[in-house]
Amino acid sequence: MGTAPFLWNLIGAVKVRVKGPNPARFLNLCVSSGIPVSGIREEDGALIFYTRPWRYRELRPLAFKTRSKPEVIGRSGLWFLWLKVRRRQVLVATILVLCGVFYYLSGSIWAVDVRGNSRVSRERILEAALKAGLYKGARKALVSTEFIDAAISRDIPELGWVYTSIRGTVAVIEVREKVDHPPDRPGDIVARRDGLVKSVLVLSGNPLVKAGDTVKAGDILIAGDPSVPSGGARGEVVASTWYKASVEVPLREVQPRRTGRRVEVRLLNVRGNLIPLFGSRTVPFQWYEVEDTGAGGGKRPETTISVITRTYYELVWVKVERSPAEARELARKRLEDIVRKQLPPSVKLIDFSIEVKIAPDQGMVLATGLAQAEENIAVLRPWP
Amino acid sequence: MRSRMKEVYRAMAESLGLPLDLALDLPRVIVVGAVQVIILNHRGLIQYSKTKLVVGVGGGQVVVDGEDLEIQEIGPEDMAVKGVIRSVHMEA
Known part of the structure; x- marks a missing residue:
């Protein structure tokens, strides 16, 4: 089956079937009359072609001349859409106004x-x-x-x-x-925390400690000279420092555990206000945990509109019994986490040792971790 | 007499380097592979079916044989035919 060119279909085309004794003559008359025709095919002795809908009437006298019979077998294009909607002027006007309003509003900051x-x-x-x-x-x-x-x-x-x-x-x-830099006031360099001095770099002032000395937090490391203008101390003191932490892991304890039952509710987040959309408004569990997921949920609640899925997980309290070995392993893990969180990012970790004591009479495992680090402990203490 | 005049026209057109189709009112037939035939300067459709198309031109007829022949566009002077083109020949 022949197809009309794209633009024909877009603007408007009627598909016409012409039966008659001399279809070639009919076509020649169409061409000489200036009627546009396209996609001409022969099917079962009839001629099928496309023409413009508004020129269709002009085919009739030509068909009469050639004793042919034209009939419309298809319509397509915006012309026919226009014919339909032009009777509904209010609808068209409303759509146009809405498009205009939408376009206008999209040009503003909201x-x-x-x-x-x-x-x-x-x-x-x-x-x-x-x-x-x-x-x-x-x-x-x-x-x-x-x-x-x-x-x-x-x-x-x-x-x-x-x-x-x-x-x-x-x-x-x-x-x-802007980052507030402290004013460059003169003062002494003191120790930020306890440590064993490894090296001292003096840019100005008098060093009061040397490598191998033990210092306590607050000790003066490099002294400035108050009698000289800009006689403040400057420098770096690298020392070994120690970070200590301890945890207790009971051999028996009661812990919350998810049962697997859960309830989901959907909430509409409008500038931080949560409006229930779907799901129960009351939580059917006595003990539960809550998790929120959803695009933009909670990121910037004051400016976003989003749908949040809130899931309530049912909890039960279960008794947990651990062997001393299990408790020891758990204590080691918790301790590592705690010590690593204590260390500032710039500090270099040298050694990490853990001492674990099992106290069966108290029903728990005691673990103490000691991390050795190397860091600059020098800090300026301005003169009053 | 008429054929002699044509010969004279032809000789003049050739000597002046003019396009013969314009000078002698001849058709120009362009064959695009085996899928399309474009006929310029035609004088109307004489016969049309899926397998055969006969077009009147100055000095005879152009006959296109093939399968699924479809006239894509037709105007007062030009015509585009597509389909599976088997042969295009001129008949006096």
């Missing part, structure tokens, strides 16, 4: 989000943005993000970096606050 602030309040940043012309309802075309950035930076000197971007109808102001 939410302003602030990210990256901690000490500078969100309200202060929003107020500075408002002064610069960025607010809910502002037209996107009239907002210059470079101007907003410059204006906010000028109004709030505590901000070191401001970047405003417009994503859809949401304006996002990303900021980085």
Whole structure:
């Protein structure tokens, strides 16, 4: 079956079947009359072709001349859609108005989000943005993000970096606050924590300790000279330090454990307000744990609209009995976690030892961990 | 007499380097592989079926034989035919 070209189908085409003694002559008459025809095929002795719907009437006298009989066997294209909808002018007008309103509204900013602030309040940043012309309802075309950035930076000197971007109808102001460096006041270098000095690097001042000395937190390591302007001490003191932690793991205890039963509810998160959508509004369990999942759930509840799936897991309290070996292994794991969390990221871990004591009379295992580290313990203590 | 005039026209067109189809009102037939035939300067459709198409042209007829022949477009002077083209020949 022949097909009309794409544009014919898009604009409007009627599929016509013509039966007659001389279809070739009929076609020649169509061409000489200027009637557009396309996709001409012969099927079962009849001629099938496409023509424009608004030229169809002109075929009739030609068909009469050639004693042919035309009939419409198909319609396609926007022309016929227009014929249908032009009788429903209110519907068309409503759709057009809605499209217009939607287009207009999509050109405005409907939410302003602030990210990256901690000490500078969100309200202060929003107020500075408002002064610069960025607010809910502002037209996107009239907002210059470079101007907003410059204006906010000028109004709030505590901000070191401001970047405003417009994503859809949401304006996002990303900021980085300036880091407060302590004023470069002169003073002594003292020990931040206890340690065994490994090396001393003096940039200015008099060293009071040397490698191999044991120091306590607060001891002066490098002394400055108060009689000289800018006579403050500067330098680094690397020392071995120790971090200690202990845990107790009972041989018998009662622990919560999930039973496998759970209940899910869907909540609509609108700017932090949770509206129940589906599921029970009361939790059918006496003891339970809650887990929230869902796109954007809880990330920025004040600016997002999202659906959160909240799952309640039923818990039971079960008695757990451990052998001393199991308790010892568990204690080792917990201890490692605790000590690793204590260590600052810049500290180099040298050694880690664990001492485990089993106290069957108390029904528990006691574990003590000792981590040896190497770090710069020098810290400036300004003179009063 | 008429054929002699044609010969004169032809000789003149050839000597002047003019396109013969324009000078002598001849058809120009373009065959695109075995899938399409374009006939320019035709004088109307004489016969059309799925397997045979006869088109009137100056000086005779162009006959296209093939299968599933379909006239894609037809205008007062040009015509595009597609299908499985077996042969295209001219009949006086």
